[in-house]
Amino acid sequence: MLLKNKTIMITGASRGIGRATAEIFAKEKASLILLSRNFTLLESLRKKIMTKYKTRVLIYKADIRNYNDLKEVFNDLFKKKISLDCLINNAGILKDSTLQMAKIDMIKDIYETNVFGTIMTSQLALNSLIKNKKGSIVNVSSIVGISGNAGQTIYASSKSAIIGFTKSLSKELAPLNIRVNAVAPGFIKTDMTKGIDRKFYDKNINSIGMRRIGEPEDVAKTLLFLASDLSEYITGQVIGVDGGMII
Amino acid sequence: MKVINNTDKLKRVFAESLGISANKVKNSLAYQKEPKWDSISHMVLVSNIENEFEISFDTDEVIAMSTFAIAVKILKKHKINFNNVTKK
Numbered sequence: 061m062l063l064k065n066k067t068i069m070i071t072g073a074s075r076g077i078g079r080a081t082a083e084i085f086a087k088e089k090a091s092l093i094l095l096s097r098n099f100t101l102l103e104s105l106r107k108k109i110m111t112k113y114k115t116r117v118l119i120y121k122a123d124i125r126n127y128n129d130l131k132e133v134f135n136d137l138f139k140k141k142i143s144l145d146c147l148i149n150n151a152g153i154l155k156d157s158t159l160q161m162a163k164i165d166m167i168k169d170i171y172e173t174n175v176f177g178t179i180m181t182s183q184l185a186l187n188s189l190i191k192n193k194k195g196s197i198v199n200v201s202s203i204v205g206i207s208g209n210a211g212q213t214i215y216a217s218s219k220s221a222i223i224g225f226t227k228s229l230s231k232e233l234a235p236l237n238i239r240v241n242a243v244a245p246g247f248i249k250t251d252m253t254k255g256i257d258r259k260f261y262d263k264n265i266n267s268i269g270m271r272r273i274g275e276p277e278d279v280a281k282t283l284l285f286l287a288s289d290l291s292e293y294i295t296g297q298v299i300g301v302d303g304g305m306i307i
Numbered sequence: 308m309k310v311i312n313n314t315d316k317l318k319r320v321f322a323e324s325l326g327i328s329a330n331k332v333k334n335s336l337a338y339q340k341e342p343k344w345d346s347i348s349h350m351v352l353v354s355n356i357e358n359e360f361e362i363s364f365d366t367d368e369v370i371a372m373s374t375f376a377i378a379v380k381i382l383k384k385h386k387i388n389f390n391n392v393t394k395k
Contacts, residue, residue: 131365138363183366190354235347 062288063090067144070094071124071181072151074101076250077200080276081148081283086113088284093142095122095133095151118142124151124177134184144188146196146287149178149222154252159213167214174218179225189238197233198286199226199242200279203300206244207307219244223298230296239295241286246302248274269304278303313360313389317382320359321375324352334376360387 063085070085072078073094079101082094086109096102099121106117120136122129137143152174155166182197189195204212205219223242230240247253247264253273256264265271279301285291286299318332325343338344344352353369356362356378362385364372372378379389 135363138357186350187354187357187364190350191358232346236350 061089062284062290063088065089066146066287067091067093067142068146068148068287069144069181069185070148070150071122071177072096073119074098074105076252077245077248077276077279077283078148078150079105081150081280082109082117083113084277084280084284085287086115086117088288089113089115090287091116093118093120093133093137093144095120095124097121097123124181125172127180130180130184134188137188143191144185144195145192146198147182147185147189148283148287149181149197149199150283151177152200152219154212154215156211157214158211162214170214170218171221174215175221175225178222182225182229186233190236193237195238196287196291197229197238197240198283199240200283201226201242201244201298203244203246203302203305203307206298206300209307226298227296234295239286239291241291241294241296242298243279243282243286244298244300244302245279246274246300246305248276248279248301250276264305267306268302269306272303274301274303313382313387314379316359317356317375317378320355321352321378324348324355332375334374334379336375338373356382360385362387 068085068090070078070082070092073082074096082092082105086092092115094102094117102119106119109115109117120133122133124130153170155170157166178199199222201222202219204216205223208216226240226242233240247268265273282299282301318329321332322329325348327341327343338349353364357364360382368381372381383389
């Protein structure tokens with residue numbers, strides 16, 4: 061029970077990596093606060109978790125691009141006297157495009173979700189984390205945020221921003237005993253990668269040393285390590301979860 | 308009968324959060340002019356004020372809170388009474 065007595069917020073919790081993380085964290089007895097734009101999926105996840113793991117789960121319909129949505133969530137937690145031990149900034153969107161073909165609305169959408177959303181959620185979570193005099197923020201970046209990738213210039217740069225954010229914030233918050241780390245997933249089986257064509261899929265698999273696509277649980281287990289006290293002396297790090305992928 | 312003096316209470320939170328003596332906490336006490344009121348202690352200060360007065364600040368208020376006098380003004384907006392309140 062690595063997360064017993066810990067209250068953890070996960071954004072983008074209704075699907076993919078966020079959903080797998082919620083389940084693995086519940087198994088480790090965390091109290092969960094789950095955010096997503098899709099309330100129906102969140103409700104079914106809450107029912108599943110509460111039946112299976114008997115842990116507390118609060119769910120909120122929230123769009124992390126919207127400051128007022130986030131403020132309402134944190135105000136409600138404040139009223140309920142719930143403070144956070146950990147924040148998992150997982151919510152993100154993936155849209156492929158070369159720079160030349162990227163429409164401004166698409167660029168804004170990616171940055172508002174992947175970058176501004178992560179920053180605003182972290183900013184609002186800060187006072188809550190400080191109250192506990194110990195805490196952890198874990199951001200979900202991407203392998204392309206480290207290595208770059210043709211055809212993903214906007215997405216990759218948004219994920220690079222998350223790495224810079226992680227490293228700087230870790231330095232700001234270390235004196236307060238709050239750790240900030242990131243994971244950089246490679247090619248993971250989620251809705252984001254579901255629709256890609258066979259040729260591209262095979263090309264990706266061949267670039268992975270372990271020759272298999274990653275499961276959301278592979279990322280969730282790394283998030284578990286970074287959320288738990290097992291990593292209590294680790295901050296400012298980016299851990300690749302990519303099966304030895306080379307881009 | 309108990310007299311609650313929120314000015315004294317806020318002064319105490321400032322002194323404890325910044326690690327300075329209570330007599331240094333005056334209206335003119337200012338962020339970064341007082342060497343111990345730096346960006347790190349500001350985060351602790353904001354968190355402690357929220358805890359003590361059971362309020363939640365907006366980001367704009369956290370940024371604006373640059374003197375003790377301004378902190379009082381912001382707390383008044385949150386309906387914290389700075390006249391002495393007598394409670395039975």
